[in-house]
Amino acid sequence: MPHTLNIVGAGHLGRVLGRLFAASGAFAVQDVLTRSAASAADAVGFIGAGRAVGELAGLRRADAVMLAVGDDQIEAVCAALANAGMLGGALVFHCSGAKSSAALQAAAARGALTASVHPVRSFADPEGVARDFAGTFCGIEGDARALALLEPPLALIGARLVPLDAAAKTVYHAASVMASNYLVTLMDAALRAYQAAGIPEQVARELARPLATETLENVFRLGARPSLMGPIARGDVATVARQQAALDGWDAPTGELYRALAVATTRLARRDR
Known part of the structure; x- marks a missing residue:
């Protein structure tokens, strides 16, 4: 059975990756948490899998957690999940191009394996990106054990992985901008x-x-x-x-x-x- 995945934040990028992970069998999408139950339900409809959740208390523990929230929310959301006991031993990764996996320190302190994955694409058209994602470059960095767990699911959705120097992550993102x-x-x-x-x-x-x-x-x-x-x-x-x-x-x-x-x-x- 594929590992279970919770998705926190499901804008264009989060829902595209969620659909790809679910469709490929890379992960079994479990719970999808966004700012409201309505937006979570909309995301689940796009993904085609998972259960819509409108608040943190509704999340079940999962093998992996993807944080697809805004850059300025990553630390706070990660800390809230960690404090709620949701991340211990899990694979936790965010999708920011501007911040490194160090933003997930609260999860790492609870024993989670942390990483970041940044697809180098414009997600203005989620349907289009989901349709032709194969071959998309993804900048990755983080704990070696986390990357070992992430690389097979990313390969299943056709990602082309580019290892990054975490210390230069902001310069990397500036290049994309x-x-x-x-x-x-x-x-x-x-x-x-x-x-x-x-x-x-x-x-x-x-x-x-x-x-x-x-x-x-x-x-x-x-x-x-x-x-x-x-x-x-x-x-x-x-x-x-x-x-x-x-x-x-x-x-x-x-x-x-x-x-x-x-x-x-x-x-x-x-x-x-």
Whole structure:
């Protein structure tokens, strides 16, 4: 029989992993606890397994506990579960990319085996992620015994495991933010600048698409430095200065963003020379 799993916090990420664990037989989803009985019932409906629980007192002990709560709630929720005697001897893991398994110290102090698992995906579309999760990279770190227990279930759902240095977990998460969230911010600045030049928004998107996608493909194929093109790469300081002045005059915040990126891009252009 698969190990039983309690899920605490079942937003997009928690319910996707819950569905995958249940469907694959990696875990037998037992209890699902969220902020309300209604949201827990909704999560159980998505997962297709488990019992909805609206309060801590309703949880039964399980072999494993997944904390899929917000980053700022992990320590408090873990401490509450530990104080209630729910974690002794269990496998306990959270799904934060920003915090290490050290956030589960209250569980470890009660004899639990602790770890963290962070799927490197956007969970904006839970149905879509659940459908094509196989091959998703997951950053993992924690107690060696916990990882030994976690790796087989994660393999069953198609995760590609990437061991992390727990001490650098926040830097790792910042990398994910820059590769996703900040990339969106940068593209927004470019699209607004196109529109300031009189190009309609939809046309601006199509104009930017080949530049953005081909550049990213080059970075993933060749690396960052060989993919760098444009005025800074060729040493055209005058063009950069004109662009800076134009952006400062058009939109000061975008000018500040351009200035910071120009400094970083100049460093990149000089790398390995």
